Amino acid sequence: MTAEYSAHHLQVLEGLEAVRKRPGMYIGSTDSRGLMHCLWEIIDNSVDEALAGHGSRIDIVLHADGSVEVRDRARGIPVDIEPRTGLSGVEVVFTKLHAGGKFGGGSYAASGGLHGVGASVVNALSERLDVEVDRGGKTHAMSFHRGEPGLFAGDAPDSAFTPFERSSELRVVGKAPRGTSGTRIRYWADRQIFTKDAAFTLDELVQRARQTAFLVPGLEIVIADERGEERTETSYRFDGGLSEFADFLAPDAPITDTWRLQGSATFTETVPVLQANGAMVPTEVERSCEVDIALRWGTSYETVTRSFVNIIATPKGGTHQQGFEQGLMKVVRGQVEQNARRLKVGTDKLEKDDILAGLTAVLTVRVPEPQFEGQTKEVLGTPAVRQIVANVVGREMAAKFASPKRDDKAQTAQLLEKVVSEMKARISARTHKETQRRKTALESSSLPAKLADCRTNDVSESELFIVEGDSALGTAKHARNSEYQALLPIRGKILNVQKASVSDMLSNAECAAIIQVIGAGSGRSFDIASARYGKVILMSDADVDGAHIRTLLLTLFFRYMRPLIEEGRVFAAVPPLHRVVVVNPGSKPNETIYTYSEAELHGLLTKLRKAGRRWQEPVQRYKGLGEMDADQLATTTMDRAGRTLRRVRVEDADAANAVFELLMGNEVAPRRDFIITSSDRLSREAIDA
Incomplete structure (x- = not known):
């Protein structure tokens, strides 16, 4: 360390160097979670294509050598030359940060990808990445080593690699059937970056694939796992959309049907727009926001909500979830106030948790170029979405409460009764907690008489x-x-x-x-x-x-x-199930052995028989705890020194x-x-x- 600090001490990281130096900024972590995030980046590009109406099937293959492959039959990555860089579209997508077709150029009305860094980040963090594109009747191919384009001598990731020196080449390696297009990407994660125990989690992949199939009706996602002794394949396709998703997520019996709340609105937003001369000019543009929600209430008190923006999950919520809760609270509070006498509410006020108890909801919004907080896209930040979602929820829920249909009337009445009962239970619990102090065994006069309590006040020991x-x-x-x-x-x-x-x-x-x-x-x-x-x-x-x-x-x-x-x-x-008393010769006291299963008993008797030892007949079989005397119960089941607990x-x-x-x-x-x-x-x- 030195006290000197000048411009010579500053470092400027070029291109993908920044990704390899600080991977956590782009993928969150370098364990299994970060590894899976890289895979989501590639899959979501194919999902965005399906969302735009191109391609109806995505194949994901977990290979035995640790690599993963994603295939689609969409439009394929552009293979022509990008004029500003002079590079092919494939190389631009995989080597340049903030490069892609999702910056408002008209290729996608709404997409999960926004920042143009997903594919290039995965490439930078891969020991090897191979991409093949079918377009215009030809199959184009390109390979990369830790983000650098070049040629491998073999098929393995550790094959000899020769980088391109003067100019890179997008090779034509075959012919594609007429009218066929698509992209195939296979990559090996770089073990210099990821931890040794980082691995692709099949359960998490299956859960995400099922979720995406729910959100994009008609899209088939096939997952093949070739890492075990036998190849397994799972396929998901759902045509029921969000209603089917909400029914799948619900953990309890329903008290309402699954309701769909749908609507759309426009808003204006000032964004920098790239002009032909390369200048960024602040421009006011009109955006559309489509809202689609499926929700139902059940008998339990658990709340299950899933929120999405352009098919991308937002587990930490954001403005769309705030608007959903705002609209829901306003309508339900208003209905409870209108029916206060029938529901016997009094002066108590509903809180958000009272309304959300037992709710299962799937909330989706589609917004061109949404504002997320960070590349991991866990929180939506577009301010105008909040009021749009609140208005849609308020309008649709008010219509449901005002519906003259018999089923709607019965279900909304049940819903109000549930919400009010949750409120009363919360208030009762809070009152009890405030007025009752925790009593020790000696102080307690309200504990059941049949309780035989212990003397210690140390909770960790009791x-x-x-x-x-x-x-x-x-x-x-x-x-x-x-x-x-x-x-x-x-x-x-x-x-x-x-x-x-x-x-x-x-x-x-x-x-x-x-x-x-x-x-x-x-x-x-x-x-x-x-x-x-x-x-x-x-x-x-x-x-x-x-x-x-x-x-x-x-x-x-x-x-x-x-x-x-x-x-x-x-x-x-x-x-124990059995008590075997082994007879010892002479004055030596007999030995008592306990067994805990039929197999263990037979094994013990066989062992004693081979050793020429005798035991008292019949062997005692305990049919209940009451058949044991206190010493036997203490030794086998209650004494910390010898008991077994599951x-x-x-x-x-x-x-x-x-x-x-x-x-x-x-x-x-x-x-x-x-x-x-x-x-x-x-x-x-x-x-x-």
Whole structure:
């Protein structure tokens, strides 16, 4: 380091050097997320073509050598010479930042690409990139090495590379069928840039492809994965548009149909326009904004919204989402005020979360040259879009509430009742939180009488065992360490909360007792910081009924106390199935061994038989926790030194929710199909008959 600082210390990065020096500025990061962002840049160029009416199929191939290929049958990248640079259109697109056909030149009415850097950034961050273009009856090809055009000696990315020295060449490598055009791009990501563990994520790619197919009706996207032992191929095409997308995203049963809110408006915007002489002149232009929204309300309190601008997802929202929420709040608040007496609202005011509870919405706007915040396009910044979306939502929702149709009247009435009930639940939870202090075991006078609480106030050390039945409770009381282990018995099978309403759940004695004992509330008002126990352990019998009770309890935790599962604080105890007493010769005391499955028992007995050792017959089979004495239960299930616990995790909340809905939901047909198709996997010996 030196104190001297002059112009000699300044660096000017030319061309794609800036991308390689600071890749995070362009793709966000250099891990798997950044790798996937590069792939989106290439795919979105093909999607923009389909959006403009060119091409109806996109193929994406994940090759075994780590490369990825994207093919389309659109217009193809221009291959003629760009007059200012003297380079072919292909080389301009892949080597020049801020070069492309999406700066208002008339090639695209609305597109996701705006800055002209996507393809060139991917090229700069690739060890090798090959592009082939079918246009004018010919197939043109060009290759690049870390952004530099040239020729490779072989097909591999590490083949000898010779850069072009004086002038570059867009080669003609074959003939294309008459009337056929399109682009094929294959590239190998540069491992000098990306982390070692960066990889293309098939699940994320499939999710994005499905999403795009929903947003562009009629477009087929085919994904082929050749990285495994067998090639897999998945194809997506949807003709139902946003309504089908909203139904697919919805996590709950509906209380309204899927409504479509559509409209458009124009606005003026002052933008710099490139003149023929190369000068940029501020010019006022008229823009059009098309709004298309699909939304429906369901029975749960979760909110699922997806927003898009020209098919590009905006996960962090922006002016279009602000306008959507503004228009929705204005209409619903107005309707609640008009029906205040019937709904018994009083002086309470609706908040945004009350209206959004249970909402599933897909919001799309199409705007020429939208203003995004950054190349990653996660936030829309065009100011005029907010009021346009708000006006469309206000007009269409007002028409829905004013509709004379019987179905519309019934559904809007149900919607208002749901919104008001959410408001009352929020106010009640807030009041309860403000007036009730968290009580310790000694202070608590409102906790259920059947709770056998622990003495410690240290939440990180305390454990709550939810045990099946009073008989197990009696044994567990003697087996526990009362310093930090609390016991709450439940009688039989609790309410199936996947089918029941919130009010039914809260009025159920067993569910209410569990929520009350944990002390952190439920649903949207759940506050994990207020939970009275560091671990919640489900201790049920090792039989079919015990598994059913455990599933019902997990359904309750998943739907109404999910943060406990997400933080890994819910466990299932693993009690033994068998007790084998091995007889030792002479005065040596007998040895007791516990097994946890039929296979483990048979393996143990075979091992003892081969060793010539005897055991007491019959082998004890525990049908319930109540059959154990306190010492046995403590040793096997409750003592921290020797017990086994299974942590309940939610790695993928959407997938877990689908399983709960299949097993515990209202729809009988999918559950019946699951039972029929899975029956061959059932072991008759495993049934506790």
